[in-house]
Amino acid sequence: MRNFIAQQVIFLGITTLLFNVSCQDEKKESKQDAQTEWEEKSPKKKWDYTGVYQVTLPCVDCSGIIVKLHLNEDGSYRIVKNYNGNDDTPGEIKTETGKYQWSENDSLIILNNQKFRISDNVISWKDPEIARIKKDSSKTYSLRMISKDSIMK
Structure with a gap:
């Protein structure tokens, strides 16, 4: 009986060991799949983001701040x-x-310490640092692409 x-x-111990080893291999594969999926979905590789974007921001002492952002392929803006x-x-x-x-993960563009999230023909700008804007830290402003021409004029 003993x-x-x-x-x-012994049988249960070996079975448990084999099960744990097989699960670890699946975790490694899923991490690699997730990394590959992220790279394929990253805005830097997914969209043609270069061009001219525009938004009108609220202003305390003027009728609005028209912001045009030019993004070029060479990394200049x-x-x-x-x-x-x-x-008056x-x-x-x-x-x-x-x-x-x-x-670091190609999800945001950083201009002068301000962060912008890229999507298809739209850039989201959370809490722009402009002295004359009405502050609302929960507000996100969307810059819409107005031109694919990214040459700065």
Whole structure:
């Protein structure tokens, strides 16, 4: 009887060990599949994101801030902010240029420490850092592509 119980314990131990080894292989494969899937879905590879995007932001002391964002294939960008004038003051234009970077997992574009999420012909901009904007930290602004022409003018 002891011999039978010993055989059953050994059988269960080997079965459990084999089951655990096979599950670990599946986990490794699923991690690799997830990484490949993410790379295929990353905005950097999925969409043709270069071009000119535009949004009108609210403004405390003007009728609105028209923002045009130019993204170029070479990693350069240009943001033009046109502060529409009201009756008392004429409009003011501010321009910023530089190089954009992709976040570590290629899900966001980073311009001067501000993060933008890319999707098909739209860029989402959460809480833009503009001094004259009405602050609402829960608001996300969508810049829509207005031109595929990404040459900065």
